[in-house]
Amino acid sequence: MTQTSRRIAETFSALKEQKRTALIPYITAGDPHPDMTVPLMHSLVDAGADMLELGVPFSDPMADGPVIQKAVERALSHQVSLRQVLEMVVQFRQKDAHTPVILMGYLNPIEAMGVETFAHQAQQSGVDAVLTVDMPPEETEFYLPALKQASTDLIFLVSPTTPESRLTAVNEQGSGFVYYVSLKGVTGSGRLDVDDVATHVASLRQRTAMPVAIGFGIRDAQAAHAMAQLGDAVIIGSALVREIETLVEQNQVNFETVQARVTSQLRCFRDAIDLADAGKELE
Numbered sequence: 001m002t003q004t005s006r007r008i009a010e011t012f013s014a015l016k017e018q019k020r021t022a023l024i025p026y027i028t029a030g031d032p033h034p035d036m037t038v039p040l041m042h043s044l045v046d047a048g049a050d051m052l053e054l055g056v057p058f059s060d061p062m063a064d065g066p067v068i069q070k071a072v073e074r075a076l077s078h079q080v081s082l083r084q085v086l087e088m089v090v091q092f093r094q095k096d097a098h099t100p101v102i103l104m105g106y107l108n109p110i111e112a113m114g115v116e117t118f119a120h121q122a123q124q125s126g127v128d129a130v131l132t133v134d135m136p137p138e139e140t141e142f143y144l145p146a147l148k149q150a151s152t153d154l155i156f157l158v159s160p161t162t163p164e165s166r167l168t169a170v171n172e173q174g175s176g177f178v179y180y181v182s183l184k185g186v187t188g189s190g191r192l193d194v195d196d197v198a199t200h201v202a203s204l205r206q207r208t209a210m211p212v213a214i215g216f217g218i219r220d221a222q223a224a225h226a227m228a229q230l231g232d233a234v235i236i237g238s239a240l241v242r243e244i245e246t247l248v249e250q251n252q253v254n255f256e257t258v259q260a261r262v263t264s265q266l267r268c269f270r271d272a273i274d275l276a277d278a279g280k281e282l283e
Helices: 003-018 034-046 066-077 082-093 107-113 115-125 144-149 164-173 194-205 221-228 238-249 255-277
Strands: 022-028 052-055 101-105 129-132 153-158 178-181 212-215 233-236
Touching: 003 022, 022 034, 022 066, 022 212, 022 238, 022 255, 034 052, 034 082, 034 255, 052 066, 052 082, 066 238, 082 101, 082 107, 082 115, 107 115, 107 129, 115 144, 144 153, 153 164, 178 194, 194 212, 194 221, 221 233, 221 255, 233 255, 238 255
Parallel strands: 022 052, 022 233, 052 101, 101 129, 129 153, 153 178, 178 212, 212 233
Antiparallel strands: none
16 A cells, blocks of 8 residues: 555544544635645645645536636636646645645546546555546446556545435445535535534444545535534635635735635634534634
8 A cells, every 4th residue: 555545544543533623625726827736735734734625627517616617717727737737746745745635526637638547647646535526436447446556545425415325335436535515506505504414424424434524515614613523524615716716806816815815714714623623612
């Protein structure tokens, strides 16, 4: 087993011993500019991220709401490709050999590169896991063997409407953690029903031994605080990407400003999660 395949498991194990919930921020690779992605990844780790979810730009991001769709459009305007995203991970690994990196994206760019080529290059780049939104666990026979050979985790989304048969397949095919979608809809949409999430996550825990990460719709510190009491990890995406969008609209796209705005937002989520871990309420 390579170091790549151990990072996620070791991170969750260490956090469990510390009784802490993982914070996993999402950014789109290449947004607002390719040159900013790797420095921003390092800044997110410095601001309290335990793992990083890096979005691979794709022209039809069906699971994403308008905020991340616009981020993808900005990245694609710079012609950011899957190969470039892998190179960004290589650059990130030059200074950070420990923080897990999860690629989030869609199957088309991977098929275009070739599944075995992608799996090999992802491993060589230092990618720890892949979340392929439009790859159901029942259809991984051409995909999963290559990832297993490359010691790379395959993460699946589980929603409030996921049937029992698919949960079984997720357990059989998936590894790393289960990504629980906390609401019906695309990223950044809707309002969380904490009681409903609690019920579904409790049920999910009876069906899987993998850690449960909760994402979609976690817009503010209050939501992060609540989700930290239910999951092993909290994933923050649209709330951070929205900060970048605002700066783009204000024509303030320089790294120092982007870094300050995004990391300040992430620290608010980190503080809220830490309070939940300590059994304290938000002030």
